[in-house]
Amino acid sequence: AQSVTQLDSQVPVFEEAPVELRCNYSSSVSVYLFWYVQYPNQGLQLLLKYLSGSTLVKGINGFEAEFNKSQTSFHLRKPSVHISDTAEYFCAVSVRRGFKTIFGAGTRLFVKA
Amino acid sequence: GAVVSQHPSRVICKSGTSVKIECRSLDFQATTMFWYRQFPKQSLMLMATSNEGSKATYEQGVEKDKFLINHASLTLSTLTVTSAHPEDSSFYICSALPIGSYEQYFGPGTRLTVT
Numbered sequence: 001a002q003s004v005t006q007l008d009s010q011v012p013v014f015e016e017a018p019v020e021l022r023c024n025y026s027s028s029v030s031v032y033l034f035w036y037v038q039y040p041n042q043g044l045q046l047l048l049k050y051l052s053g054s055t056l057v058k059g060i061n062g063f064e065a066e067f068n069k070s071q072t073s074f075h076l077r078k079p080s081v082h083i084s085d086t087a088e089y090f091c092a093v094s095v096r097r098g099f100k101t102i103f104g105a106g107t108r109l110f111v112k113a
Numbered sequence: 114g115a116v117v118s119q120h121p122s123r124v125i126c127k128s129g130t131s132v133k134i135e136c137r138s139l140d141f142q143a144t145t146m147f148w149y150r151q152f153p154k155q156s157l158m159l160m161a162t163s164n165e166g167s168k169a170t171y172e173q174g175v176e177k178d179k180f181l182i183n184h185a186s187l188t189l190s191t192l193t194v195t196s197a198h199p200e201d202s203s204f205y206i207c208s209a210l211p212i213g214s215y216e217q218y219f220g221p222g223t224r225l226t227v228t
Contacts, residue, residue: 032215043117043206043219044157051215090156094215100147101217103156 002027002093006104014112015083021076021107023091033074034092034101035065044090050074061085086111115141117209119220126197126227134192134223136207142187143209147217148180151204163190187212197227 007022025031032051036044048059055067065076074091091104116139126132136146144165149157161182162170169182181193190209194201204224208217 034216036219041204041222041224043119043221044208045219046216049216100159100162102159105156108154 002031002095002102004091004093004102004104006089006091006107008107009105010108010110012110012112013081016080018079019077019081019085019109021089021091021109023074023076023104025072025074025091025093027072027093027095029095032094032096033065033067034094035059035063035074035076036090036092036103037061038088038090038106040087047076047089081109081111083111083113085109115139115209115211115218117207117218117220119205119207119223121223122221123224124226126225128198128227129196131193131195132197132225134194134205134207134225136190136192136209136220138188138209138211138218141209141211141218143211144187145210146184146190147208147210148182148190148192149206149208151206151222153204157206160192194225197225199227201225202227 003026005024013019034049035047048057050057050067058064063078089107092101094101118137120135146163148160151157160175163182163184165184171177184190206222208219210217
C-alpha cells in the first residue's frame with residue numbers, strides 16, 4: 001500500500017520569502033506524484049506532477065518540486081511567495097494511471113505581509 | 114482546460130432525507146470518476162471509484178448502501194446520500210480522469226449540511 005506524509009501541518013512565511021513544503025511517500029512500486037492547491041471552499045487545482053523523466057518538475061504559479069527516489073521525497077518549493085499563495089497544499093501519490101490517488105494530510109501555507 | 118462541475122454547490126437537508134450530488138465532465142469523457150469526502154481542515158478521503166457502466170468500487174469503511182454511486186455515462190456520475198444524518202455533513206468533491214490521461218480534474222465541491 002502507498003502512503004503520503006506531509007511533515008508540516010502549517011507553514012507561516014513572509015511575503016517574498018522562499019518556501020519549501022515537505023512531502024515523503026512510501027510505496028513498494030513506482031509511483032506518480034502530484035501537488036495540488038486548494039483555496040477555501042473550492043476543489044483542488046493541480047500545481048505540478050511527476051510521471052517520469054527529469055526529477056525537477058516545474059508547475060504553475062512559479063512552483064517547482066524535485067523527486068528524490070532515494071529519499072522518497074517530493075518537496076514543493078517556490079523562491080518568492082505572494083499573499084495570494086495562501087492556501088492548503090496537498091501532496092498525492094498514485095501507482096498507475098486510472099488507479100486511486102492517496103492524499104497527504106495537507107499543509108496550510110500562510111503568507112504574511 | 115478540462116472542467117468538472119458539481120451540482121449543487123451547497124445543500125441543506127433534513128435528517129432522514131436523501132440528497133443527490135451530480136458530477137459532470139464538461140468538455141471531456143471520463144470512464145473513471147472518483148468521489149472524495151473532506152472534513153474541515155483535513156485531507157481528502159477517497160470514498161469510491163466510479164467506473165462508467167459498472168458498479169463502483171468502495172473504499173473500506175464506506176457503506177455502499179448509504180452512498181449510492183451511479184456512473185451512467187462518460188460525462189456524469191452521481192452520488193446519492195441516502196437517509197442522511199448530521200454526521201454525513203461534509204464537503205464532497207468529485208474528480209474525473211479523462212480517457213488516456215494521468216491527471217484527474219476536480220470539481221468545485223458540494224457542501225452538504227444535514228440538520
